[in-house]
């Protein structure tokens with residue numbers, strides 16, 4: 001038994017050519033949840049999983065590149081032959097922005113800093129990051145493995161808030177060191193240093209701005225992390241070995 005992560009989309013800010021906004025499929029014990037559902041991700045999800053097999057959605061914050069396709073999911077659930085309800089865990093501001101916010105198929109669960117709860121047999125913990133709107137980083141603890149997702153953040157927050165020694169840190173690295181300070185995001189350099197300081201066992205960088213060269217961001221991150229990092233791309237799947245529990 002393992003915890004698996006599949007990248008649906010990983011573009012920062014807006015989808016680049018052929019890309020999609022942030023969206024990650026997390027599976028353990030035969031159950032499936034999403035971390036974020038940015039533009040383009042609903043289409044890519046259905047190439048891998050029937051919507052009736054999805055057990056829940058986490059939306060980290062209200063920026064459209066992380067939540068836009070939640071509208072399409074609401075439509076699909078509402079008009080399905082067998083309508084069903086779906087837990088949506090998000091900071092309260094997300095629901096307020098939804099066009100279909102009154103439909104009961106989306107079962108809203110407000111999450112705030114330091115909340116902990118269980119969805120689809122996975123233990124989740126949240127930590128508010130350094131980003132404009134209320135934004136929640138997420139720890140997923142399941143199948144004996146721990147995955148930490150930074151969501152969007154500036155350098156005023158740390159992966160260590162999700163716990164030391166993560167099996168995998170999925171961390172935003174929006175641009176290079178030359179762009180540091182332009183907004184509340186991380187460079188590859190900052191992401192690599194943050195993951196090293198938190199003792200993460202592996203680092204997967206994501207949320208690259210579409211016009212920024214990925215090889216440069218990854219190189220910066222690797223230098224600071226101290227070993228090779230992985231760069232997110234649509235379709236990439238990683239399995240985190242568990243303890244057999």
Ligand SMILES: [Zn+2]
Nearest residue numbers: 012013065152
């Ligand atoms: Zn973003």
